[in-house]
Amino acid sequence: MVKRLMGQPVTELDKHGIRWHLDFPDAKKPGWFLPGGRVVQGWVVLPEKLAAMRSAVRIVAEWQTAFELCHPLDIARPDVIESIFSLPGEGHPQRVCGFRFTVPPKLGYFRLWLAIDDERWLLEEVNLDIRDAEDVQQLKVLEGKQGWLFLDNDTNGSVDQFMGRMRLTQAGVDGWNNYLTELADTAGKVPWALLIAPSKESVMGASYHPLPEGASGPMHQVLALSASAGAVYPVSELKALGDSAFIPTDTHWTHKGALAATLALLAGLGIDENACHALFEQDHYISKTIVGDLGNKLTPKQVSSVEMLVSFGYAQYKTYDNGLPNFGRLLVVEYPEALVPSTCLVFGSSSSYSMFNYLCRVFQRVVFVHSAGSIDTALITAVAPAYLVAQTNARFVVQVPTVTHCLDEVIREKCAQLDDKAFEGVREKRIIASDEYLQYVGLLRWEKTASELLK
Template structure:
């Protein structure tokens, strides 16, 4: 196939590269000649591409190109959608090639996918192996009051299992292997991971990056209605040399069966959080025997829960989850600014922990269920809800013996920042709080005096006083 690509490039002048391998192509949607087409997931992008038979040396070369060809759509520098030509278009074979379509080699010359409603400008490329040709730059003009379909962010799988759909991170496209990081996105992740290592080395801290697998990656093969792809952003990252400190506990979670994730929620179940914590602790250099002994006496009980997916349905859907009964990290909450999500600062203190040290975590929502276990491994757990973005000033102030980055696999299309001011996050979050939010923050927060000895010893006075 590469020889074919070289021929196409060498046989045509540079200003004709855009159409070099293509006999004809067309974009059905979006088009100024047709009304916009929408589905729940977003705006429909539909069209077809026909290759020039004269460009192929033989049928094997043609078939290799047809199986490799993708149409990519990009509107963000970090990632892009990539869809194969898999839609049958007999109408195109009849009309353009004037041939019988039923057995034609290029019968599946069509593409159809959707992009988010919010996207008003994007590019289309034809991609074959590592070569690409620009097809079209698309700008969506003002569409007036075109009604958009209602969006339900829940995908119903088999046996009552629910999965995320139509989210801003393109979870379904990631799982299907049709959303990929660009070269720029991969490079940005490399820079970020190099900075994580540098910050850890400055403090001589043990460190690891815990990536919570998407629910699809663990439960999907059994219950998801979409087939799993062989590529995706998380696999691109795992292939990087900088990912040597990644903890991606798919095997450990898969071994738990249905106890790994909550049937009606996107997050791992308590037993899944325990499995992930054990893998993280091993990666941080803690002995397996000490880890097992710390949680050996834990007891669990079945509890009915709704979840962030089940609560979106009408009627709401609930399920049974094995929940930890013998311990709750809330008894170790020493300080908590109570802010929802980004900007939350939480300090856990447990004098009976395995190690008399501090673990600093820059994490996301999947971190919370690990606190029941982490605060029994480390005397001090300092948590910042930042989805992995770093605050070097905070790291320098806390001087942790252990540094943990926690993000979710579906978030990797958003590269964390290497310099994210927690002070700024807190200020911005407080400025956006509604009256109802403030009530909830006041109920949740745990405050201490500004001269508190523990907060001072952890170097957190500047942030705890905000």
């Protein structure tokens, strides 16, 4: 069911003489779906006095407080011109008056706004019966040039971010400003940095992405904040690696990409750069064929050749791992010969894992929490790290991290979601440490939570 506001007087739009219509979604028509999701299509025609502002018109779709989609009028609609003005559509200055984009197919509600410069009007509140989307299949992979694959149809809108059609709302900007400010306050005198892993699109997109890159997006909005001075965003370092920065059939960077990001992070933390470079200059890499998280989604599966670090592996130095998949994971890596004889606490994401090969050779103890940059202050107090790192991915910036993360709650929620097969997988991955050791490193409380639920 689509709730229409068009039949009601829209005072501001009437006053300005702005006409518009939403073709899809429409309660009287079947849902229209494309590979990108449910189609939102319509048109906007301005009065003659405002016609010169057509390029400034944006249609905004919003269903979350932190971000919104923002689309221009870029579809030719000569049929609309002929109907409204009784003039030939071809050649008319407002012939390109249409919009068409997609929203997630199972989105049940969104608001549609008309924005012109700094003014905006609510066009419609759309409520949808999502039963028509039950059988919609979305391909999660976008095939680029020369075998490069990119993420598509993810919950963070990676394609819309890359094309500059997704942006943070004021609430999202304020949320990031508050997070960065609170992160600095929480760190206090402890050296800290926020590492934001650039998206594959932002590094490799100009060469291989099938769609055009936009001028700005959420990442640019975050970096524009004065509070982001402590952020490390190594996009130039990764671009300097060329094709060696990312895995063609995966969303993540290569080992060499992870090294470039690690060195940028260490510089941000004030660690001696020359000493760090010396640690890794003898590293050896060999080319291996891998599938990757994107190549695995295709039929047949697509593989790529990537240079992998073979002269060092952090896994043998793990002293504790609660084994949980993704959020809620807690692990410790200890390397006695590390450059700095102290602890680095990392609140990171999946991009952090390949960095452990390098981080653990710098810091004698690396304690990692999978939280995508969200901070549990109780864990900081318990671990008492000499260095603090928050790490998230650029495509995650539409989900503002917090400093009120509660690892206990996340562990409980994750365990409640595991089926029997997943439980077995967790038990196989777990590396159990003694209570005395966990008490010493400050993690006993959280292991007790996990062990009670994984019996």
